Amino acid sequence: MAAATTALRIGVIGGSIAGCAAAVAGSRAGADVTVYERSGAELQDRGFGIVIPPPLHRELVGSGYLDARMETAPVATRVWLTREPGGRSTRELARQSSPVTPCNWGLLWRSLRASAGAGAVRYLRGEPVTSVGTAPDGRAVVTTARGEERYDIVVGADGHASRTRQLLAPGLTPEPAGYLVWRGAIPLSALADHPRELELLRGAWVTLGFPGGHGIFYLIPGAGDRLLAYAIYGRPPASPGVDADPGPYVSELAEEHFPAAWAEIVGHGTHRTTACHPVTDLQVPRAALAPLLLAGDAAGVSRPHTASGAVKALQDALCLERVLRDELTVGAALERYADERTAAGAHLVELGRRMGRAQLEETPDWAAMGQAEVDDWFRGVLAGTRHYLYEQPGAGVTA
Numbered sequence: 001m002a003a004a005t006t007a008l009r010i011g012v013i014g015g016s017i018a019g020c021a022a023a024v025a026g027s028r029a030g031a032d033v034t035v036y037e038r039s040g041a042e043l044q045d046r047g048f049g050i051v052i053p054p055p056l057h058r059e060l061v062g063s064g065y066l067d068a069r070m071e072t073a074p075v076a077t078r079v080w081l082t083r084e085p086g087g088r089s090t091r092e093l094a095r096q097s098s099p100v101t102p103c104n105w106g107l108l109w110r111s112l113r114a115s116a117g118a119g120a121v122r123y124l125r126g127e128p129v130t131s132v133g134t135a136p137d138g139r140a141v142v143t144t145a146r147g148e149e150r151y152d153i154v155v156g157a158d159g160h161a162s163r164t165r166q167l168l169a170p171g172l173t174p175e176p177a178g179y180l181v182w183r184g185a186i187p188l189s190a191l192a193d194h195p196r197e198l199e200l201l202r203g204a205w206v207t208l209g210f211p212g213g214h215g216i217f218y219l220i221p222g223a224g225d226r227l228l229a230y231a232i233y234g235r236p237p238a239s240p241g242v243d244a245d246p247g248p249y250v251s252e253l254a255e256e257h258f259p260a261a262w263a264e265i266v267g268h269g270t271h272r273t274t275a276c277h278p279v280t281d282l283q284v285p286r287a288a289l290a291p292l293l294l295a296g297d298a299a300g301v302s303r304p305h306t307a308s309g310a311v312k313a314l315q316d317a318l319c320l321e322r323v324l325r326d327e328l329t330v331g332a333a334l335e336r337y338a339d340e341r342t343a344a345g346a347h348l349v350e351l352g353r354r355m356g357r358a359q360l361e362e363t364p365d366w367a368a369m370g371q372a373e374v375d376d377w378f379r380g381v382l383a384g385t386r387h388y389l390y391e392q393p394g395a396g397v398t399a
Contacts, residue, residue, distance in 0.1 A: 002328055007032045011142045011151040013129050013164055015039075017105075017310050018296025019157035020112035021317035024065050026155075027119030029324035034151075035116065036144065040126030048183050048275075049220040049229025050108065050310045051100040051205070053388040060314060070111040071221035073102045077204040078389075080374055081259070082366040088260035093209070093366065094374035098389055100205060100307075102229070104220045108310065132156075132164060132292070140291040152330050155293050155320075157313070160280070162298035168289055174280035174301055177353075179213070179360050180236050181304055182250045184274035185220065185227040190265050197261055201228070209366035210257035214359055217262075230266070231304060233279070233360055250274065279303050279356065283349045288338040290331045295320070300345030303352030305359065307389055312348065316341055351385055 008031040012019045015037025026033040054074060060066040078098035084091045116123060124144075131143040132154055140154040156164025160174060191198040200206065205218035213234035220229045237249050254266035283300040287293065296313035319340055327333035358364070358381040369377065382390055 002325055002333075008153065008324070008330070009151045010034070010153045010155060011036065011140065011149060012155045012157055013132070013142070014157035014159060014296075014298070015113075015123060015125065016157070016159065016296075017109055017112060018159075018298070018313035018316065019155070020109065020116050021065065021314050022155045022157050022295045022320055023116040023121045023123070024112060024119060025317040025321035026153075026324065027116065027121050028064070029321050031153075031324065033116075033119075034122040034149065035124060036127045036129050036142065037123065037125050038128035048105045049102055049185060049218060049227070049231075050105055051102045051218065051307050051389075052311050052314065054099050054101050056311065056314060056388075057101040059318070063318075065112065065115055065314070065317070066108070067111045067114065070103070070107055073219045073221055073226060075100060075102070075202075075204050075218065078207065079200060079204045080207050080209065080369075081262075082209045082369075083257065083259045085367045088263075090259035090261060091367070093369050094371040095204075096375070098205070100218075100389065102205070102218050102220045103310075104222065104227070105310070107221060129158075129163075132167060134291065138291060151291065153291050153293055153334070155295050156298045157295045158298055160282075160297040160301050162294070164292065165284060165294055165298050167292055168286060168294060169284045172282060172284060174282045177279040177281065177303060177356055177360075179233060179279055179356075180276055181279055182232045182234075182253075182274065182276050183230065184250070185222075185229050186265070187222075187227060188219075188225045190228060190268060194261050194265055197265065208258060208262060209359075209363070211366075212360070212363055213253075213257070214363075215254075215258070215262075228265070232266075233305075249276075281349050281352055283345050284342070286338050287341040287345065288334040290334045293320070293334055293337060295341075299341060300349060302345070302348035303356045305355035306348050306352045306387065308348050308352075311388075312345065315344065347385075351382075351387060354381060354383070354385075 010026040010031045010033045012023050012035040015035045023033045023035050061068045076099040078096045080093040133141045135141050139150045142149050201219050208215040215232040217230050219226045251267040254263040281301050281303050287299045295316040323333040323336045
């Protein structure tokens with residue numbers, strides 16, 4: 001590797017997707033990598049859906065980050081739907097070319113974890129980090145219950161509530177958007193009585209617009225059969241219950257705003273996993289300052305409209321591997337990483353805010369829109385910005 005004549009020592013705080021991807025990156029660049037994961041349990045059972053760009057998926061498989069046998073559910077089209085005014089039937093608004101590769105969060109994590117293991121990464125489960133500091137020689141010091149370890153680089157991959165982030169950006173906290181997202185996965189059996197909707201989802205991902213919000217639906221691999229993953233955005237309930245199961249409120253929201261078929265799918269399905277998250281965003285002023293580097297949500301959180309949480313973490317890892325291979329010193333490598341990934345994160349945060357404003361805060365009159373109106377509206381939302389989900393507004397798809 002270019003950054004050192006002897007093996008670089010890298011410590012990674014957090015063993016989720018960002019942490020495992022960073023570990024693979026460091027290992028592929030020739031470093032000696034240790035991952036500290038505070039949870040003593042396996043992480044693969046979360047089961048939520050995510051999507052990644054097909055070119056990124058191909059790159060990750062080709063370079064050995066992901067196993068080619070990891071199941072995905074690729075589709076090439078985005079379909080916009082809403083409820084027919086004055087009724088309960090479904091009205092299709094538009095179709096756009098939008099190739100994505102949906103994955104199961106758990107399967108993606110498992111594949112990255114296996115790649116890290118194949119690279120002889122030391123993965124310490126149930127090992128919370130109590131502190132991170134800098135030694136007089138400029139190296140990082142990681143402290144756990146078992147003692148201290150010194151590293152040339154410490155990667156903070158400890159999520160949206162990152163403690164490592166506070167070392168680079170003291171006092172920086174996520175900024176709330178004022179609305180929520182309900183995420184979950186439903187067994188495919190919920191679609192058994194809805195063959196039309198099932199056929200649609202086998203070739204497309206769906207956006208269902210309603211006043212004050214929208215829902216995203218797509219198929220993902222499951223433990224056996226596929227699952228229907230969803231992300232539904234809207235305002236919080238007037239009287240939220242403490243630690244209440246979000247499933248019933250999701251069903252109520254669907255019954256109030258969705259076409260009858262989609263309301264039945266959401267309402268009658270047994271929700272394998274359901275979670276409610278406040279939508280927030282943040283971006284660090286600088287994603288790295290030797291010997292510390294931030295990756296994934298620790299470095300920045302964009303609103304999930306950009307579908308870039310896992311994508312950004314994977315791109316962070318590819319960048320980390322590249323700069324470690326190309327640069328002669330650790331300092332130069334981290335400076336280049338910071339230049340590239342800080343700018344990328346800031347772009348996503350700005351785009352996510354714009355998309356949230358358009359789809360939640362200033363929701364259009366979905367029922368009055370058709371193909372031309374959706375294309376024009378989204379060109380205005382993008383304002384010249386490019387993003388993998390929205391590369392071709394106006395590129396209609398023939399059904």
